[in-house]
Amino acid sequence: MDFREFKERVFAAGKANGLEELEVYATRSRSVNVRVFDGQVDDYRVSVEQGVGLRARFGGKVGYAYVEKLDEDSVDFLVQGVKANAQIIESADEVVFHEGSASYPQVVCYNEDLDRLSPEEMMAFCLELEKTALAADERVFKVSNAVTGCGQTEVYIANTRGLEQGYRSNGVFSYLSAVVRQNGQVKTGYKVLFDRDWSTFQADKMAREAVEEAVSLLGASSVSSGSYRVLLRRDVARELLATFVPVFSAESVQKGLSLLKGKLGQTIASPLITLVDDPLLENGAGSAPFDGEGVAARTKRVIEAGRLTTFLHNLKTARKDGVDSTGNASRPSFKSPVGIAPTNFFIEPGEYAYPELVESLDDGLIIIDVQGTHSGANPVSGDFSLGAFGYLVEGGRIVRPVDQITIAGNFFKLLESVEAIGSDLEFEVPSVRGNVGSPSLIISGLAVAGN
Amino acid sequence: MLSESVITDVLLAALSTGGDFAEIFMEDTFNTQIRMLDGAVEEAVSGRDHGVGIRIFQGLRSVYAYTNDLRRESLMKTAREAAAALPGVPQGKTVVLARMAVDRFNPVRLEPRQVPHRDKVEVMKKAHLAAAGFHEQITQVVVHYLDVDQNVLIANSEGLLAEDRRVRTRLSINAVATRGEEKQSAFRGPGRHMGFELFERIDVEEIARDAAHSAVTMVNADYAPGGKYPVIIDNEFGGVIFHEACGHSLEATSVAKGVSEFSGKLGEKIASELVTAVDDGTIPNAWGSQNIDDEGTKTRRNVLIEKGILKGYMIDRLNARRMGMEPTGNARRQSYKFAPTSRMTNTFICAGESTREEIIANTEYGLYAKRMGGGSVNPATGEFNFAVAEGYMVRGGKIAEPVRGATLIGRGSEILQKIDMVASNLATGQGMCGSVSGSIPADVGQPTIRVTEMTVGGRKEAN
Numbered sequence: 001m002d003f004r005e006f007k008e009r010v011f012a013a014g015k016a017n018g019l020e021e022l023e024v025y026a027t028r029s030r031s032v033n034v035r036v037f038d039g040q041v042d043d044y045r046v047s048v049e050q051g052v053g054l055r056a057r058f059g060g061k062v063g064y065a066y067v068e069k070l071d072e073d074s075v076d077f078l079v080q081g082v083k084a085n086a087q088i089i090e091s092a093d094e095v096v097f098h099e100g101s102a103s104y105p106q107v108v109c110y111n112e113d114l115d116r117l118s119p120e121e122m123m124a125f126c127l128e129l130e131k132t133a134l135a136a137d138e139r140v141f142k143v144s145n146a147v148t149g150c151g152q153t154e155v156y157i158a159n160t161r162g163l164e165q166g167y168r169s170n171g172v173f174s175y176l177s178a179v180v181r182q183n184g185q186v187k188t189g190y191k192v193l194f195d196r197d198w199s200t201f202q203a204d205k206m207a208r209e210a211v212e213e214a215v216s217l218l219g220a221s222s223v224s225s226g227s228y229r230v231l232l233r234r235d236v237a238r239e240l241l242a243t244f245v246p247v248f249s250a251e252s253v254q255k256g257l258s259l260l261k262g263k264l265g266q267t268i269a270s271p272l273i274t275l276v277d278d279p280l281l282e283n284g285a286g287s288a289p290f291d292g293e294g295v296a297a298r299t300k301r302v303i304e305a306g307r308l309t310t311f312l313h314n315l316k317t318a319r320k321d322g323v324d325s326t327g328n329a330s331r332p333s334f335k336s337p338v339g340i341a342p343t344n345f346f347i348e349p350g351e352y353a354y355p356e357l358v359e360s361l362d363d364g365l366i367i368i369d370v371q372g373t374h375s376g377a378n379p380v381s382g383d384f385s386l387g388a389f390g391y392l393v394e395g396g397r398i399v400r401p402v403d404q405i406t407i408a409g410n411f412f413k414l415l416e417s418v419e420a421i422g423s424d425l426e427f428e429v430p431s432v433r434g435n436v437g438s439p440s441l442i443i444s445g446l447a448v449a450g451n
Numbered sequence: 452m453l454s455e456s457v458i459t460d461v462l463l464a465a466l467s468t469g470g471d472f473a474e475i476f477m478e479d480t481f482n483t484q485i486r487m488l489d490g491a492v493e494e495a496v497s498g499r500d501h502g503v504g505i506r507i508f509q510g511l512r513s514v515y516a517y518t519n520d521l522r523r524e525s526l527m528k529t530a531r532e533a534a535a536a537l538p539g540v541p542q543g544k545t546v547v548l549a550r551m552a553v554d555r556f557n558p559v560r561l562e563p564r565q566v567p568h569r570d571k572v573e574v575m576k577k578a579h580l581a582a583a584g585f586h587e588q589i590t591q592v593v594v595h596y597l598d599v600d601q602n603v604l605i606a607n608s609e610g611l612l613a614e615d616r617r618v619r620t621r622l623s624i625n626a627v628a629t630r631g632e633e634k635q636s637a638f639r640g641p642g643r644h645m646g647f648e649l650f651e652r653i654d655v656e657e658i659a660r661d662a663a664h665s666a667v668t669m670v671n672a673d674y675a676p677g678g679k680y681p682v683i684i685d686n687e688f689g690g691v692i693f694h695e696a697c698g699h700s701l702e703a704t705s706v707a708k709g710v711s712e713f714s715g716k717l718g719e720k721i722a723s724e725l726v727t728a729v730d731d732g733t734i735p736n737a738w739g740s741q742n743i744d745d746e747g748t749k750t751r752r753n754v755l756i757e758k759g760i761l762k763g764y765m766i767d768r769l770n771a772r773r774m775g776m777e778p779t780g781n782a783r784r785q786s787y788k789f790a791p792t793s794r795m796t797n798t799f800i801c802a803g804e805s806t807r808e809e810i811i812a813n814t815e816y817g818l819y820a821k822r823m824g825g826g827s828v829n830p831a832t833g834e835f836n837f838a839v840a841e842g843y844m845v846r847g848g849k850i851a852e853p854v855r856g857a858t859l860i861g862r863g864s865e866i867l868q869k870i871d872m873v874a875s876n877l878a879t880g881q882g883m884c885g886s887v888s889g890s891i892p893a894d895v896g897q898p899t900i901r902v903t904e905m906t907v908g909g910r911k912e913a914n
Contacts, residue, residue, distance in 0.1 A: 085495035372836035375825030385858035387836030406908020449677025
């Protein structure tokens with residue numbers, strides 16, 4: 001049964017059971033993943049999955065249900081499920097179903113060339129990755145992961161107000177992690193790529209970068225505790241930004257879970273900072289023509305030269321605040337209720353190349369990785385205290401690697417204390433929290449705990 | 452569930468190239484999730500997850516494919532597509548299925564699907580009221596209710612055919628305390644491998660008040676001093692330190708490929724002689740227990756470390772081949788969408804002989820980590836970090852002021868050696884553990900322990 005036919009049956013059964021309004025959100029995806037270990041393809045995965053989430057109004061309240069099998073049993077499960085769930089809803093928030101936007105943007109989020117990328121090519125790429133990494137330095141003793149995956153997803157949304165839209169997107173990613181060893185010390189280095197253009201994937205470059213990073217960390221030791229001037233490399237800056245994404249959500253603000261409440265129009269960051277959410281970014285991993293409620297996508301600045309200009313809204317939060325939805329309704333999966341998430345969310349790049357930032361850091365620390373953002377960071381207070389490693393810089397030059405330290409601070413204070421921004425904007429591999437990117441940032445001071 | 456003839460045909464199709472072992476994992480799971488914000492139900496979702504995962508081995512190679520189209524022809528196609536990734540010709544295997552008698556030691560009395568929603572909401576309201584009414588600084592309470600009824604069928608080309616049902620119920624409470632612009636939250640999430648009778652066994656209100664107490668204490672606390680000093684980690688969820696810092700490095704997932712810091716160390720002393728640690732999937736109704744694992748192997752009690760000596764790993768079928776050892780009943784996966792691998796079930800450090808009071812009284816200066824937050828580890832280097840959700844300084848053998856924002860970092864192998872006191876108050880806490888085969892329920896546990904020295908990340912200079 002295809003989505004449209006299934007939707008018709010669900011809507012008919014729903015109406016017959018007294019449901020007042022219905023909306024289905026359905027996805028179907030296909031992916032192939034390959035992993036190489038010790039010169040062999042040791043893991044190969046093919047997945048085909050689909051699912052339909054229904055939300056519907058009954059007695060004025062909205063309940064949710066989902067299924068993965070498209071048959072008559074499932075129609076009944078969905079309708080009875082949403083009905084039972086709607087009956088226990090007590091929240092007074094008004095849920096709005098979208099009747100469709102006047103027009104939808106053309107967004108480049110599918111590359112047909114990828115349809116022709118064969119599993120054999122991905123296997124060959126992984127073999128090459130592993131081989132090159134092992135040969136790149138005699139201290140490499142394992143390549144713990146050489147993985148490549150390619151997938152495509154089709155999204156379909158339709159409701160009883162007449163909305164019916166769909167799109168498809170795809171992408172390919174590769175991940176390599178190398179383990180190096182010297183004098184009993186073990187270090188890892190990794191590299192991840194995501195793109196829609198397979199021709200940009202170069203195994204030797206990826207392998208070299210992962211190995212170089214791992215090797216550069218050998219001989220690392222801690223530093224004395226204290227306050228340091230810090231260069232957050234682009235991947236660390238984006239990890240921190242991604243961790244604190246919820247503070248920009250209107251839902252967090254309305255629930256009193258964001259300290260940005262009441263700060264619209266105020267300066268909340270260094271004037272160097274402009275933060276953008278751009279769903280129309282060509283080939284962005286988070287690009288799409290509409291959001292999880294079918295609202296047309298549009299680009300907006302969340303922070304403009306340090307000033308907070310908007311929160312991210314879906315229809316529910318927008319109605320509460322008396323504004324328009326920013327098109328940031330999210331459905332991480334057909335299983336999930338509507339939430340809020342950014343699309344392609346990034347700090348605009350500055351003018352300095354990364355080596356220039358290292359030089360202008362003068363004396364301080366470069367942080368190239370942080371661990372524990374899911375536990376050591378509190379999106380409500382903005383506080384974070386994270387395991388970290390990187391390099392010690394003296395007189396604008398890297399003097400040695402550093403590990404076994406933590407960096408601690410507060411995200412909101414960090415935004416205010418950005419002193420310089422790199423030109424090296426880079427995005428992460430997309431996840432449920434959106435596709436987040438950042439250039440490298442110099443921060444005037446962070447608390448470091450070490451010896 | 453699938454008929455035996457379909458299972459046999461699909462397994463044979465999976466072996467139509469050079470595969471030497473094939474497995475089917477079928478799942479039909481019902482779940483309910485309800486979310487309550489400040490006493491009002493805000494979201495309720497019912498779901499049904501339904502699909503089949505097919506796995507094939509050829510030596511140490513593994514192929515995995517899954518689909519939620521369960522018709523015979525679709526399963527045959529999926530099996531053939533998966534098989535096509537392996538070279539070779541059929542090895543002439545026959546499949547004779549024999550139904551396994553599964554010992555069901557996790558009884559379920561009140562099936563969640565038979566319990567009306569309003570009873571679930573009533574439990575949530577109790578939790579809300581207890582937390583919200585605890586203190587005027589509690590400004591928000593979020594309560595989640597979750598039940599999962601997972602029905603699985605596992606069959607393989609060696610003739611195994613097993614069915615199991617896993618019913619799990621959990622309530623989680625997040626209390627937020629506010630002081631001026633400052634906010635701190637505290638989480639409690641009791642859960643069991645059982646039905647709605649969970650709420651006859653636990654005191655929801657006491658747990659909710661405990662969460663509120665934690666949040667209020669922390670919002671009024673100053674930051675922890677950074678530096679290296681003794682750390683006392685309390686029992687129950689404090690076991691997350693062992694889970695993260697050592698447990699993951701004892702999973703065959705990292706051991707088999709030689710990338711764990713504990714690879715090749717069986718029989719060696721890797722911890723203080725005070726440390727005996729166990730992974731036990733057979734504790735009736737515990738959160739991480741299962742009658743059988745996700746490869747159909749009976750779960751068991753595995754001693755990992757005995758008096759400091761490394762005794763065993765947690766091993767799945769594929770890594771058992773790589774390591775030349777037996778599977779240990781630890782193969783787990785979030786759902787049919789994941790190939791299983793070795794994971795923890797209920798993992799804990801066993802009881803020692805001290806008491807919490809003795810440990811504190813014997814500590815001149817240090818951190819008492821009463822409640823741990825989550826954490827993570829790099830299995831290759833053993834480097835871990837985790838957050839202290841509720842901490843206190845210890846001065847002159849007494850618990851002193853509360854401190855917030857502390858992070859513990861270190862290497863598993865070092866910490867294990869530095870445990871110098873272990874209390875007798877073993878208790879467990881519930882968590883969701885995320886790794887390569889998805890997010891799975893796991894119990895962590897330990898008695899109160901002391902580590903002679905750890906790096907504590909904090910925002911203040913040590914004093």
